[in-house]
Structure formats: structure tokens, C-alpha cells
Amino acid sequence: MQNIHQQAVLDAHLLQLVSHDPRLEAVRQVAGPLHPRMHPSGFEGLARVICGQQLSVASAGAIWQRFSERGDAARDPQAYLLRYETGLEGVGLSRSKILTLQRVAQALGQGQLDLDAVVGLPVAQAIAALTQYKGIGPWTAEIYLMFCAGHPDVFPVGDLALQKSVSQALGLEPGIKPAALARVASAWAPWRSAAALLFWRYYGVQNRKDALPV
Incomplete structure (x- = not known):
């Protein structure tokens, strides 16, 4: 590819x-x-895309900036799981997005989701693998594949x-x-x-x- x-x-x-x-x-x-335009793959990249769901580019960028300043919570799934309940006040993430990120972080930590393997799948299969998690729809999966995996x-x-x-x-x-x-x-x-x-x-x-x- x-x-x-x-x-x-x-x-x-x-x-x-x-x-x-x-x-x-x-x-x-x-x-x-x-x-x-390239963004990191893995949890950080998917988290950035989730932050931007249904928001203007400016609003999404502001939320991501605040989120990324909260230590490693925006980059590491285990760090996120330690902080998501009480450590994200003022970031601007909706409750639904916080829970979506929780599900993704748990799936990554438990080995149920392998983002490196997902990006090597055909597009339809990759989208199916990502959209099985509540809060991730086709748009989120496609944006991740484009901007974090460079899918052509x-x-x-x-x-x-x-x-x-x-x-x-x-x-x-x-x-x-x-x-x-x-x-x-x-x-x-x-x-x-x-x-x-x-x-x-x-x-x-x-x-x-x-x-x-x-």
C-alpha cells in the first residue's frame, strides 16, 4: 500500500x-x-480524530490542545485510563467522547484492538474493525485511515x-x-x-x- x-x-x-x-x-x-497532513497513528491519532467529531476545525484544535497538555493521557491508553474519570475537567470533551476513548483504551490495553494490524486490512474490513466500538462511526474510521495511516x-x-x-x-x-x-x-x-x-x-x-x- x-x-x-x-x-x-x-x-x-x-x-x-x-x-x-x-x-x-x-x-x-x-x-x-x-x-x-500526517498525524501519529495508534491511540494518539485515533483520540485526535474522536476529539474532532462533529466540531469545527477551530473548536477541535482547541480541545485537542488542552487535552494534549494533560500529561500522557492523550497519547497512552493506560495513562488515559488512570485520568479519564477525574483528570479531564476543563478540556472540553463531551461525556460521550470520554467514554468512547475509555472503550478504545481498554480494548488496546486488553489486546482486543490492534491498530497496527487494522491499518493493514482492506478498507471495508478496517472500518468494520473500528466501528464495532460505540462512538466510532464510519467518518471517524475513515479519517483515521487517511490522516494517521496514510491509506490511499x-x-x-x-x-x-x-x-x-x-x-x-x-x-x-x-x-x-x-x-x-x-x-x-x-x-x-x-x-x-x-x-x-x-x-x-x-x-x-x-x-x-x-x-x-x-
Whole structure:
């Protein structure tokens, strides 16, 4: 599996993507250069993605900053389990996210979840392995696979920015649903992660803000 955290791989995938679907050349012209964004894998990376669920980029970043300042709780599952009940006041994590992180930390500590093994699975199997834990849905699993594992063929169809960006860029009906977006994105396999980065960048340029979710 080629890792899109490498600039050369991302560049190659983007060239192949645009050659395969010439409509995307205009999108690329607006988006400008793409650069990988990498976050650590393991508990730290998954915790960061969970922190960002259903939040703006700015809010998620502020919560993660406060969380990461609480010793090793944001990086080590055992440290998290020692602190999650009384040591996270003021961080801004909702109770549901605190419990989701507890379940993940326990599964990692007990050997029920092996994130290194998960990222080597085919996408559907990797998503299934992660979403068996309450509080982790497809979006969380897909964002983890993209930004923490560098998986090259993921397109998070539940992401609102991607829905808006694809609709606007390709002249599709506004408010495209995830199932319809999945059908559109299926044409971009096996470079769907590059396509997602392209459309996030396009959305960010059009709205003058950082649109990447983590």
C-alpha cells in the first residue's frame, strides 16, 4: 500500500486521478498545490480524530490542545485510563467522547484492538474493525485511515465539507447524500484519498479557511 503521507506518492496519485477524470483539472487549478497532513497513528491519532467529531476545525484544535497538555493521557491508553474519570475537567470533551476513548483504551490495553494490524486490512474490513466500538462511526474510521495511516483509497462521504465541495465543483444537486456521493467517488478509485484532499482544499480556498478535519 502506497502511503499518501509521502509527497511524491500524493503528487503521483493526483496526476493519475486528473488523467482519469479530466473534470478534476479545473478543481485542481482552484485548489492549488496539495500537501500531505500526517498525524501519529495508534491511540494518539485515533483520540485526535474522536476529539474532532462533529466540531469545527477551530473548536477541535482547541480541545485537542488542552487535552494534549494533560500529561500522557492523550497519547497512552493506560495513562488515559488512570485520568479519564477525574483528570479531564476543563478540556472540553463531551461525556460521550470520554467514554468512547475509555472503550478504545481498554480494548488496546486488553489486546482486543490492534491498530497496527487494522491499518493493514482492506478498507471495508478496517472500518468494520473500528466501528464495532460505540462512538466510532464510519467518518471517524475513515479519517483515521487517511490522516494517521496514510491509506490511499478512502473518501469520507459523510463529511459535510466534501459533500458541499463535490456538489459545487462538479455542478451536482446541492445537498448530495452520502450514498450518492459514494457512487460519484467510486469512479476515483484507487486514488480516492487524493480526491478527498483535493476537494477539501478546493472547499477551503472557496471559503478562505482550513477545511481539513484534523
